[in-house]
Amino acid sequence: MRSLKFAVAAIAILAAGLSVQAEPSFALVKSTITRGENPQAKYSQALAAPAGNQYWITVCKAGAADSAWGSWQYCKNGDTNAFLAPQVQAGDYEIRLHAPYPKKSHGVIFRVAVEVK
DSSP, X not given: OHHHHHHHHHXXXXXXXXXXXXXXXXXXXXXXXXXXXXXXXXXXXXXXXXXXXXXEEEEEETTOOTTOOOSEEEOOTTOOEEEOOOOOOSEEEEEEEEEEETTOSSOEEEEEEEEEO
């Protein structure tokens, strides 16, 4: 029954000419970097924030609150990757992609661990 409801909803969306786009995610080119090296994130799709909003990406200590941020940058619509320039000591960190700002100031939608040696 659930799959039938999903199929009906999908047909209604297509018939209305609407599209459903999943939130973007990313993968790191390297999950371990040396201090001073810039991690590179490759997005799962070109970024497309709603009008008047921007995604933003940050590097922060692993386990820090979702509202925590360190080195960060806004992401432009159409971006397919990001090169970050964290000024961090050796340790465990996370690269976090936040939902469009200012609609959500601290809405982590995806995170990946990175080790800095």
